[in-house]
Amino acid sequence: MAKPPLSMKPTGWFQVAWSAEISPGEVRRMKYFDREMIGWRTASGEAVVMDAYCEHLGAHLGYGGQVEGEVIQCPFHGWQWNKEGRNVCIPYESRPNRGRRIRSYPVTERNESIYIWHDIDERPPYFEAPDVFASFADDSSADDYYPQMTLFREALELHPQYVLENGVDFAHFKYVHKTPIVPVFTRHDFAQPVSFVDFTITFEGDESQSIDDVKSGVEAINGGLGIAVTKSWGMVDNRTISAVTPVDERTSDVRFMVYIGRPRTAVKDPARAEAKARQFGEEVVRQFTQDIHIWSHQRYSDPPALAGSEYEGFTAIRKWATQFYPDGPGGTAAARTP
Ligand code: FES
Ligand SMILES: [Fe+2]
Numbered sequence: 286m287a288k289p290p291l292s293m294k295p296t297g298w299f300q301v302a303w304s305a306e307i308s309p310g311e312v313r314r315m316k317y318f319d320r321e322m323i324g325w326r327t328a329s330g331e332a333v334v335m336d337a338y339c340e341h342l343g344a345h346l347g348y349g350g351q352v353e354g355e356v357i358q359c360p361f362h363g364w365q366w367n368k369e370g371r372n373v374c375i376p377y378e379s380r381p382n383r384g385r386r387i388r389s390y391p392v393t394e395r396n397e398s399i400y401i402w403h404d405i406d407e408r409p410p411y412f413e414a415p416d417v418f419a420s421f422a423d424d425s426s427a428d429d430y431y432p433q434m435t436l437f438r439e440a441l442e443l444h445p446q447y448v449l450e451n452g453v454d455f456a457h458f459k460y461v462h463k464t465p466i467v468p469v470f471t472r473h474d475f476a477q478p479v480s481f482v483d484f485t486i487t488f489e490g491d492e493s494q495s496i497d498d499v500k501s502g503v504e505a506i507n508g509g510l511g512i513a514v515t516k517s518w519g520m521v522d523n524r525t526i527s528a529v530t531p532v533d534e535r536t537s538d539v540r541f542m543v544y545i546g547r548p549r550t551a552v553k554d555p556a557r558a559e560a561k562a563r564q565f566g567e568e569v570v571r572q573f574t575q576d577i578h579i580w581s582h583q584r585y586s587d588p589p590a591l592a593g594s595e596y597e598g599f600t601a602i603r604k605w606a607t608q609f610y611p612d613g614p615g616g617t618a619a620a621r622t623p
Pocket of ligand 1: 339340341342343344359360361362363364
């Protein structure tokens with residue numbers, strides 16, 4: 286294990302909770318990017334994420350803060366703050382303090398997840414968080430899939446970029462995931478903050494087959510470093526979301542979600558079909574834990590000893606990643622790689 290040499294304060298969308306974890310009126314404490322934060326939901330249902338400390342005398346709103354309709358009320362002196370972090374009421378004064386603001390983060394809620402936009406310079410979002418259905422523009426929706434299955438691993442010593450680098454790392458599939466043959470990448474598009482990686486892969490058969498005969502694969506969309514969504518084809522229909530969010534200077538939380546497709550036609554035994562889907566979903570989750578096992582113990586290699594065939598993919602992804610490090614040191618580390 287080693288402290289990641291990349292910045293733990295990258296720019297982008299990052300998951301901080303699942304939607305179901307914050308119901309209307311609820312206040313939840315969290316720590317991300319080395320800051321104490323709270324997540325809460327207004328009475329009308331909007332999710333809000335902001336820094337935890339009241340700008341008055343510094344009470345932690347996660348200990349006794351109360352949601353009152355569309356605002357949160359501090360437990361110390363009753364000052365009320367809206368979802369933008371603006372003070373809207375001092376109960377013992379005729380007007381609020383318009384100057385002070387609690388830092389509040391842009392929120393996107395989709396795929397049963399709450400994402401925040403993090404940028405140390407507080408620039409507004411300049412790309413969208415990927416959606417595991419809509420981003421593939423194939424008319425799919427959650428209705429076509431069984432309920433989301435999830436995995437949560439807390440405070441692991443790893444960096445979001447490790448997870449993304451899997452997207453160019455063709456050789457690991459055979460060794461970590463025990464695929465019979467090494468997959469082949471058919472698309473690497475790192476031109477924008479949202480990048481695309483497609484590959485042909487099979488989990489079936491033995492090592493005598495040729496990759497040219499394989500009729501299955503995965504398409505991945507990476508929305509910055511924090512969230513990656515995938516869609517499979519030619520195998521059991523599945524979609525996944527992996528989301529890695531820095532907690533402090535050493536660790537990150539990892540969330541993984543998988544959806545398994547429902548049968549397209551009527552089946553004789555729906556309960557059996559669902560049980561089989563669940564079994565397959567568990568297998569997808571298990572494969573992801575194999576990756577986590579490597580990531581959480583690895584040391585980021587910079588510059589890495591790359592094989593000739595790995596050079597192009599790793600160079601492209603590491604160069605792409607530098608744009609998300611506005612604070613320099615991490616970006617410089619990434620930029621040093623060949
Ligand atoms: S510290 Fe929050 S109202 Fe005084
Ligand atoms: Fe992997």
